[in-house]
Amino acid sequence: MRHQAQAHGHDRRHPAGKAATALALGALGVASYTAAAGVALFSIALDSRSPLSTFAHKSDPRFTRFDDSWRHSDGAATSWFLQTRQAMRLRSYDGLMLHAWRLDPDTAHPLPHCYAIVMHGYTGSPEETAPWALHYARLGFTVVCPAQRAHELSEGRYVTMGALERRDLMQWVNRIVAHDPQARILLHGNSLGAATVLLAVGDRHIAPHIAAVVADSAYVDATRQLCRSLASALRIPQWSTGPMAWCADLLLRLRAGADLHDADVLAAVRRMTVPAFFTQGGADVIVDPRSARRLRQAYRGTDGECLVVDGAVHTAQVETDPHAYWQAIDRFLARHFPIAQQAKR
Structure with missing residues (x-):
């Protein structure tokens, strides 16, 4: 009788055991899917040598949600860039050979000791910054256009989002x-380049030679940007992508020694004191179109401006309304550099 009662009690508990097993298997399935999606995200977005990488498929229209810079280019500026560029290179702190292109002032009135460093965006190249480089060269700046690590001629495999x-x-x-101790430097960046610029200037040990910053289409946070891109690519809610981004970040830490949490652009901007100009297209679908305004609101320095160009897509303000774009930037720069009146628009 006692044996029968024990068996009968076991039978009553059996459905609960089945439910627990099902839940465990379900959780394992979700975890496996999340890990696999995280590996895929890492391969697509952060590993430039992966066959799945955005770099390998940049010409595929399906990948323009990550980068649509190919849509807008200036043939005359590109021709000038290719004909006048001069190679530069240096060894990074972690042993990578990094390349850049230098362009001399394109004016009869060069600005002494004034330099503009122009940073390209994700999967881009210095050549894509030609319209900005030419404008600054015509203002009298000596322009330097670096290739970010893992881009163009620069060594490296992994993109660390800044x-x-x-x-x-x-x-x-x-x-x-080191070449010019009296240098006054403008930092301009587009997209990933803008995030890179803001993260650099947010460092408490920033060089006093940096006189101003122009950030075009910067995201506010690298992890959120990955989540946004993943949600767009998979057409799933953005809130569900957090664990996948965490897995991708873990892989980045293991393979590149980089942490996406160190690419918190909003936090960097809160520490900035360098004069800053934030701009973005109102029709940006790659970076949240509210980002420029959020960054401007977080900025606590004494000279910050924000320009949002209605109808412009990602980094396309210069094409959508070039007059308003350059007029606002030149007016901002004139407060910090001795720009010749005849060079202004």
Whole structure:
């Protein structure tokens, strides 16, 4: 009788055991899917040598949600860039050979000791910054256009969304200052380049030679940007992508020694004191179109401006309304550099 009662009690508990097993298997399935999605995200977005990488598929229209810079280019500026560029290179702190292109002032009235470093965006190249480089050269700046690590001629495999790129940028700044101790430097960045610039300037040990910053289409946080891109690519709610981004970040830490949490652009901007100009297209679908305004609101320095160009897509304000774009930037720069009146628009 006792044996029968024990068996009968076991039978009553059996459905609960089945439910617990099902829940455990379900959780394991979700965890496996999340890990696999995280590996895929890492391969697509952060590993430039992966066959799945955005770099390998940049010409595929499906990947324009990550980068649509190919849509807008200036043939005359590109021709000038290719004909006048001069090669530069340096060794990064972690042993990578980084390349850049220098362009001399394109004016009869060059600005002494004035330099503009122009940083390209994700999967881009210095050549894509030609319209900005030409404008600054015509204002009298000596222009330097670095290739970010893992881009163009620069060595490296992994994109760290600004976490390590900001240190590379500061090496280019130090290179200029070593050559010209009186240098006054403008930092301009587009997209990933804008995030890189803001992260560098948010460093408490920023070089005093940096006189101003122009951030075009910067995201506010690297992890959130990955989540946004993943949600767009998979057409799933953005809130569900957090664990996948965490897995991708873990892989980045293991393979590149970089942490996406070090690419918190909003936190960097709160520490900034360098004069800053934030701009973005109102129709940006790659970076949250509210980002420029959020960054401007977080900025606590004494000279910050924000320009949002209605109808412009990602980094396309210069094409959508070039007059308003350059007029606002030149007016801002004139407060910090001796720009000749005849060079202004």
